Amino acid sequence: MSSPLERAVSALPLPPGWRIRVQIRPRRRTLGIEVASDGSVLLAVPVDADVEEVTETLLSNVDRVARAVRRRVAEGAEQPVKELVDGEHFSYLGRSYRLRLREEPKARVRLVGGWLELPVNEGVPVGKQAIIDWYTTRCLRWCKEHVSALASRAGVPVPAVKVLDLGNRWGERRADGSINLHWAVMQMSSPLIELVLAHELTHLRTARHSVAFKEQLTMLVPGLESLERQLAAEEKAAWRGHVRVTARPLIRSRCST
Structure with a gap:
């Protein structure tokens, strides 16, 4: 009601x-x-x-x-749209990888050399979600390796971190002291991911974007202004899950290795 x-x-x-x-x-x-x-x-x-x-x-x-x-x-x-066909480009930690589709039972999304391999047994919707799940798992792993040290430098308790689809937002601080990150942030280089995480950790101390907030974030992130400009320049190209479904087969051509 x-x-x-x-x-x-x-x-x-x-x-x-x-x-x-x-x-x-x-x-x-x-x-x-x-x-x-x-x-x-x-x-x-x-x-x-x-x-x-x-x-x-x-x-x-x-x-x-x-x-x-x-x-x-x-x-x-205006957000980038991908096609789940051989040769499409996906970014991970600041590097570009070409998509390679595999018609194998029980295959999984994985990086192999310069390729991001995707099983195609279930078609486009499942393929899209499989890539999102892969980014999500990688983001959780990255956070597990980095959040403790960054939280210590920020002077805050180590927060619980969830990885979700946050639309156009890279991160958010929750009222319970936890932090959410967008899975798409894993397309950025590590310094930019650290910037997003540091921003939310600083919010655990200072809620608003005040002068004190900027001072704390500047101390936490060397080269803050340069990284913020880089993030603003790169975020428009980040893929956030939009795919183009066409009548063409998923496998456009076999890319040579």
Whole structure:
């Protein structure tokens, strides 16, 4: 059953097509309006949120939120799209690998030399998820090897880390002190992955992007500004799971080794 706040929000004269979720966050003191990578709108509200105040705030910010929704939708439309065919390129830790499809039972995604090998027994949807799962496993392994040392340098307890699809976000700090990372970050080089993780670890000490936050992050990440520019330049090319399904066979040609 929907809450009084959800019913009040659904009754507002908002732009058609908006998808709005209401999420109660016990540690919040004020209303937060977030626009996800798919263009949906999240209202992050404290436990004691006043329904009238929330609805008035949302209405007063309709134009700003609408611009953010249009921007997010446009960004999603411009994201790189891969074809799961021989020769397609996938990045891992800053290096590019060519896809090689294998018609073998019980095969698994793996790196072999300069190739990323993918079993094709189940077709495109399963193949896409198999690659995402491979990135996810590699990201968890990378974090296990690096998070303790980085957390120690940041002066925070070692957090639990989950690897998820975060849309256009590389990472996020959770209210319980854990951290989420996007599986797609594994396409970047290690220094850029460390930057993303360091950013979220710093948020465990300082919630907002304040002067103190920037100072702490600068101490934690040598060459911070250069790495931030590099990340901004490279993130648009990062694959986040979009695939093109065509009528052509998955195996376009056999690439010579």
